[in-house]
Amino acid sequence: MSEKNAAIIIIGNEILSGKTTDVNTTFLTRELRGLGVRVQRVTVITDDIDDIAQTISAYLKAYDLVFSCGGIGPTHDDVTMAGIALGVNRPLVQDRVLLDYLKKNYGPVLNAAQLKMTEVPEGTELISVASLRVPVLRFKQLYIFPGIPELLVRKFNAIKERFREAPFYLVKLYIFLPENAIAAQMHEMLLQYPLLQLGSYPKLHKSDHKVVLTLESKEKPYLDEALQALLVLLPDDAVVRIER
């Protein structure tokens, strides 16, 4: 089954210095998973043109979908557009449609800071959606979002259906044994079901379980068969409960 791989780039010194907690990663990873998209990497980088350029350039080569968050405002530290332009070796050009949008929002005469926000790498598409005040910007498979969580959520939700793939199916098993007591069975499991995504997450302070196992697949019959096989492999009464 063909499947799109995605990467997320969070641009912002404020995250790296610990002054702001990144909430965009949690939102985007959950949403993309729900849409059936596999996120392969998340990277937080500085508000630095070279950093942005190198990361964008590398990720456009490596991933089917790339999402950037942050650095698209009017101030000196908003260098995402310049970084993308450098990374893909295209000039920054003023977009007339974006200019009209900004004039509608700010009035007919824009200052230098507002004009800066009309400049995009040549070849950028504007995705206009009725529910949005300003369009979402796309350059090839890179979708360029703002860093402000509320604005990002609004923009992502407006265009999310274009990313939908076949869904993932998930089963969670709550296990009262420690990880090392079931590690051999997990290993055996993956020999039998190599395509199963199998996760094992120890929990320190739960009274009724010590580990959560997650079984995932895009193929529901394969997942169901693997689950039955695992239940046979595990010691009697090891499973406290099953969630799907």
Added chain:
Amino acid sequence: MSEKNAAIIIIGNEILSGKTTDVNTTFLTRELRGLGVRVQRVTVITDDIDDIAQTISAYLKAYDLVFSCGGIGPTHDDVTMAGIALGVNRPLVQDRVLLDYLKKNYGPVLNAAQLKMTEVPEGTELISVASLRVPVLRFKQLYIFPGIPELLVRKFNAIKERFREAPFYLVKLYIFLPENAIAAQMHEMLLQYPLLQLGSYPKLHKSDHKVVLTLESKEKPYLDEALQALLVLLPDDAVVRIER
């Protein structure tokens, strides 16, 4: 002023699939900032040996300090040690001291899963601290932490003083004007004070301010001088309050 650059590697499919929110990044970035260390990059990668190997290898070349979180338990998806070993081209070897630690915790006879946790890349140092049940593992400038936040916090706190550098100084200005009204002054500011770290963060729903400006430097006199210059540049009464 020489200064150490750091990178953080979060290893875990559960973060990338949105099932778990990463809290280790917030903890580590805040702590490292407080210690005067500049975090340059955070990357979340899959529980995949090649992914880990390539990232570790690249980051050991690029950063003075590297912190990895996750993937050091006993199960099939804990492949951090194998990934590091591959990335730095060293064999995995059983560490006798680690073996003794684990026997003390689990009893004299270890199962295969427990024995797996005694294998480390050749050349790994064990940092034993009285307050810890098991030592922190270090390979060159890479510090290898568990993914479970409570264990990571305990281990990091036990050894954090070894990372301390000259501190950062920070001033926050709360501004009641929008970003585009002060962008020109910010630009001018950086021409006058190129070494200043200047951040501008719009706030959507605050009644008394629209932007928070952050001024940072490791040189306190430089920061104080820049602050005075900025206050002169900004329009009268633009600053609602100043926090240091």
